[in-house]
Amino acid sequence: MPYDYKPYxxxxxxxxxxxxxxxxxxxxxxxxxxxxxALELANFGIASVILDDNNVVSVGSRAICWSKRSLEILxxxxxxxxxxxxxxxxxxxxxxxxxxxxxxxxxLPEEGHKMPAFVNLQQYYVEEYLVEQAQANDLxxxxxxxxxxxxxxxxxxxxxxxxxxxxxxxxxAEYVIACDGAKSPIREMMGLDFDxxxxxxxxxxxxxxxxxxxxSERWFWFEPTFHPGQSALMHKxxxxxxxxxxxxxxxxxxxxxxxxxxxxxxxxxxxxxxDFKLDWVSVxxxxxxxxxxxxxxxxxxxxxxxxxxxxxxxxGGNGGLQDVDNLGWKLAAVLESRANSALLETYNDERIHGxxxxxxxxxxxxxxxxPADGVERLFRDQVLALAGKxxxxxxxxxxxxxxxPCVYPLKAPDDPALPRAARPGxxxxxxxxxxxxxxxxxxxxxxxxxxxxxxxxxRGAEILHPDVNDWVRRRYMGEAAKAxxxxxxxxxxxxxxxxxxxxxxxxxVDAIWRVQG
Amino acid sequence: MTxxxxxxxxxDHDGFYAELLAVHRGLSEAQSHALNAQLILxxxxxxxxxxxxxxxxxxxxxxxxxx
Numbered sequence: 092m093p094y095d096y097k098p099y100x101x102x103x104x105x106x107x108x109x110x111x112x113x114x115x116x117x118x119x120x121x122x123x124x125x126x127x128x129a130l131e132l133a134n135f136g137i138a139s140v141i142l143d144d145n146n147v148v149s150v151g152s153r154a155i156c157w158s159k160r161s162l163e164i165l166x167x168x169x170x171x172x173x174x175x176x177x178x179x180x181x182x183x184x185x186x187x188x189x190x191x192x193x194x195x196x197x198x199l200p201e202e203g204h205k206m207p208a209f210v211n212l213q214q215y216y217v218e219e220y221l222v223e224q225a226q227a228n229d230l231x232x233x234x235x236x237x238x239x240x241x242x243x244x245x246x247x248x249x250x251x252x253x254x255x256x257x258x259x260x261x262x263x264a265e266y267v268i269a270c271d272g273a274k275s276p277i278r279e280m281m282g283l284d285f286d287x288x289x290x291x292x293x294x295x296x297x298x299x300x301x302x303x304x305x306x307s308e309r310w311f312w313f314e315p316t317f318h319p320g321q322s323a324l325m326h327k328x329x330x331x332x333x334x335x336x337x338x339x340x341x342x343x344x345x346x347x348x349x350x351x352x353x354x355x356x357x358x359x360x361x362x363x364x365x366d367f368k369l370d371w372v373s374v375x376x377x378x379x380x381x382x383x384x385x386x387x388x389x390x391x392x393x394x395x396x397x398x399x400x401x402x403x404x405x406x407g408g409n410g411g412l413q414d415v416d417n418l419g420w421k422l423a424a425v426l427e428s429r430a431n432s433a434l435l436e437t438y439n440d441e442r443i444h445g446x447x448x449x450x451x452x453x454x455x456x457x458x459x460x461x462p463a464d465g466v467e468r469l470f471r472d473q474v475l476a477l478a479g480k481x482x483x484x485x486x487x488x489x490x491x492x493x494x495x496p497c498v499y500p501l502k503a504p505d506d507p508a509l510p511r512a513a514r515p516g517x518x519x520x521x522x523x524x525x526x527x528x529x530x531x532x533x534x535x536x537x538x539x540x541x542x543x544x545x546x547x548x549x550r551g552a553e554i555l556h557p558d559v560n561d562w563v564r565r566r567y568m569g570e571a572a573k574a575x576x577x578x579x580x581x582x583x584x585x586x587x588x589x590x591x592x593x594x595x596x597x598x599x600v601d602a603i604w605r606v607q608g
Numbered sequence: 609m610t611x612x613x614x615x616x617x618x619x620d621h622d623g624f625y626a627e628l629l630a631v632h633r634g635l636s637e638a639q640s641h642a643l644n645a646q647l648i649l650x651x652x653x654x655x656x657x658x659x660x661x662x663x664x665x666x667x668x669x670x671x672x673x674x675x
Contacts, residue, residue, distance in 0.1 A: 473645035483653040 092330050093300060093370050094215050099146045099222065101236040104253075106260035114140050115426050117251055117264040119239050119277055121145075123154065123214060124394030124411040125270030126221035126233075130168040131415050133230040134535060135423035140262065141231065142253055144238035148218035151371035152298045152334055154408030155211050155326060156309075158494045159199065160518060161412045162206040163530055163582075170220040171206065178210035179327050184309035186490045190316055193478040194485040198493060203562040204521045205528040209493070211307075211328050213298075214408070242267060242280055242390060249389035265426060267390045268418075270411075275396035281387065287380030288454060290401060291341040292461040295348050295374050298332050299358055301367035305333070311403075311490035313460075313475055317360040322460050324403065324490075325361065332370060335361055336402070338461065345374035377401035377457050379450045385414075386439040393418060398446035400453035403460065403491030410449050413496055414442050420535060420580035430604040437606055445497040452492045459489035503602075504586040504595060510569045519582050522562035529557055535580045537603050539596055543573035547593045552577070552600040579603050612663035 105111055116132055118125045121143035129139045157165070157174060165171040186194040199208035225231045240259070241252035249267040253260060269277040278285060305327055312323045321338035328334055337357055339348060347353060349372050359365050381398035385391065394411030418438045424430035462471040477484035496518045503515035513520055519540075522529040537552040542563065546554050557563055568574045571589040577599040579585045586599035618624060632640045652661055 469641055470645050470649075473642050474649060476642070477646050477649055481650065481653075484649060487649070 093332070093368075094213065094330070096147050096150070096215070099235045101146055101256060102234070103257045104234055104237060104255060104260060104262075106253075106262050107255065107257055111262050113248055113263040113265065114138065115264065116140070116266050116268060116422070117142060117249075117262065118268045118270055119143075119251070120270035120272060120394075120396075121218070121222070121225075121233060121235070122149065122270060122272060122394070123217050123221060123408055124415060125268070126218065126225050127164070127168055127412055127415045128268055128270055128393055128419070129231045129233075130221065130224055130228065131164075131419035132423060133228050134167065135419060136230070137423050137426055138230040139232070139268075140264070141225065141233045142237040142239055142251070143233075143235050146235035148215040148222070149213075150215070151296075151373060152213035152215070152328060152332065154214045154217075154405075155328055155334055156405035156409070156493070157210045157212060157217070158405060158409040159204065159206045159208050160416075160494075160496045161409045162210060163521070164412045164416050165217070166206065166531075167535060168221065169224050170217070173220050174212055174217060175207065175210055177216055177329055178212035179307050179329055180207045180210050181307040181309060181327070182208035183306075184311065184490070184493070186488050187310070187312045187315065188475045188478065188488070189314055191479065193313075193475065194488045194490075203523050205530065206521070209405070211326055211334075213328055213332065216329070239271070239276065242277055244388050244390065247389075265389070266422060268422075269390060269392045269396045270394050271396050273395040273399045275392070277390065278382070278392065278396055281390065283382055283387070285380045285382060287378065287399075287450065290377035290379075290457050290461060292377050292457070293339040293341060293343045293345065293348075293374055294377070294402075295337045295339050295343075295354065295357070295372065297335045297337075297354055297358060297372045298328070298370040299335060299362075299367040300330070300332050300370050301362065302331055303333070303362070313488070313490070317363075318357070322490075323361060333362075333367075337361070339374070343374070348374050375402075377453075377461070379454045379457070381443070381446045381450060384439055385442055386435050391418065391422075391435070391438070397442070398450065400449050401457045402453075403456055404449065404453045405491070405494045406449040406453055409494040410445060413445055414438075416581045417442055417445075424604060431606075433606045434604065441499045444499060448497045449494070456489045456491045460491075499583060501583075501585065504588060504599060506587065506589050508569060508571055508589050509574055509587055510566060513567050513576070513584055513587070515584050515586055517584055519576070519578050519584050520566040522557070522566055523560065524558050529563070530582060532557065533578055533582050535582075537580060537585075537600055538578045539600065540567070540574075540576040540578060541591075542567055542575070544575065544591050546575055546591055546596060549593075549597050549600050551604075577603070610657055610660055612660050612667065614667060 116139035118129045118141045182198045184196050225233045237253045240254050243250045248263050310325045324336040326334040385397045393414045400406045421434045462468040474487045499516035501516040539552050539554045576587045577585040
């Protein structure tokens with residue numbers, strides 16, 4: 092069944108009839124990132140107003156692959172279980188050259204995590220769930236059909252002008268978070284450069300409804316016989332909706348290609364029959380760009396407004412949720428004067444680091460999928476040819492390296508005797524805890540994990556003694572008999588030791604709120 | 609840390625050179641380019657040392673001006 096789009100109610104905002112008090116935060120854009128941002132802030136007790144120019148959820152599936160880390164974040168926002176339940180869980184990707192499988196990957200070969208590697212779920216469902224959460228939250232004032240037309244900076248607040256069906260009004264906030272998407276009007280209004288690479292390639296993207304028994308896997312084809320010389324991707328979504336991406340070449344005319352009489356014959360070749368219904372079609376180009384800075388005084392860019400990547404790595408929506416994860420606790424601390432505004436600089440630096448990693452991976456995959464004529468195509472084609480006869484080359488076939496959280500370059504106490512996956516800067520790995528999960532227990536506050544030992548009370552952090560089972564031992568201790576971890580509110584490892592040093596632990600907890608020099 | 613060996617290291621280099629030419633026999637120029645590309649990939653995987661490979665790329669590029 093195709094999605095039933097229901098418009099949300101517009102309510103005339105108070106600002107039309109009289110000045111509103113200054114808000115702590117205005118979030119511009121009620122896409123998945125803006126909604127998640129407001130919910131994350133609300134979880135820290137920070138109120139916000141969300142302004143959205145529209146009154147429906149996303150049209151078309153758009154972001155469909157939600158990574159394990161995103162599901163963990165969505166879980167903290169109260170919609171994780173719902174997303175997993177509704178979504179199609181998958182972890183195996185298969186890559187074909189012509190009609191032979193050349194490579195496959197398993198994204199979560201190990202058990203012992205609450206969330207699966209990936210869930211496919213149309214963006215409109217994620218938005219619907221988040222809207223419900225936001226509307227039920229007293230700290231969030233979600234305003235549909237409020238289109239931001241101007242933004243200006245003041246020394247300690249920002250002013251936004253919004254247009255509604257009943258007229259224009261202004262409102263102030265200590266911080267404005269621009270979650271207004273890839274074409275960010277706020278970015279335009281502020282005249283900020285959005286630099287990077289445009290790849291001369293076009294892809295057709297379509298959602299089709301069909302009854303099929305396809306496995307819950309990601310299937311990617313290089314030069315399939317049904318679409319000669321180009322690439323194709325098929326992904327299963329809930330409600331018998333399949334997502335199909337087809338490379339078109341740079342000379343394709345988007346408006347022509349979007350016409351059903353042109354789309355349908357192409358899809359027929361992919362699925363081998365005509366027993367399907369076309370639900371949504373779009374044509375896109377590949378781009379990898381980002382802002383030079385994400386923090387501009389009182390205006391902070393989050394998600395696609397700050398950085399865009401070409402698809403096939405699931406690094407757009409997932410990258411945006413990681414921005415939210417990184418910014419929420421810092422902004423809450425700054426607003427409550429628990430930290431200096433310089434802490435926001437670490438959002439800027441850490442998420443630029445993350446965006447650059449996503450851009451690097453996406454650009455490499457794009458180059459592999461759509462090589463330029465000459466030596467790029469030569470090597471691409473020979474990797475594919477070699478993959479058929481030499482095992483090593485299979486891993487070189489690049490149909491997108493799927494989103495995993497980056498490891499922030501923290502200067503922090505570390506010990507190489509402890510497992511690398513849980514090093515400072517990395518997201519703390521999940522592990523089963525009797526009837527619960529370690530990440531659930533970590534929550535969103537500073538935590539000291541005392542593993543196989545005890546730690547004296549620490550100012551500003553809760554000490555947890557998780558059940559040291561095999562999962563915890565493997566992921567946090569390795570061969571060490573004990574270990575102490577300091578974890579930030581975004582569940583990133585801040586420091587760790589294979590021994591107990593109370594002073595060092597206290598220093599690491601204090602350092603969470605300060606900018607590293 | 610291993611460095612790229614740019615001093616004599618292959619005993620029967622004349623024999624290898626002959627075999628390298630021989631393996632291309634009967635191929636078109638395009639096929640030869642393809643074979644060479646595969647050969648580079650195979651050898652790179654065998655070397656298995658990113659630093660050595662970077663040095664090899666640098667050495668190979670030496671003396672080539674952008675065309």
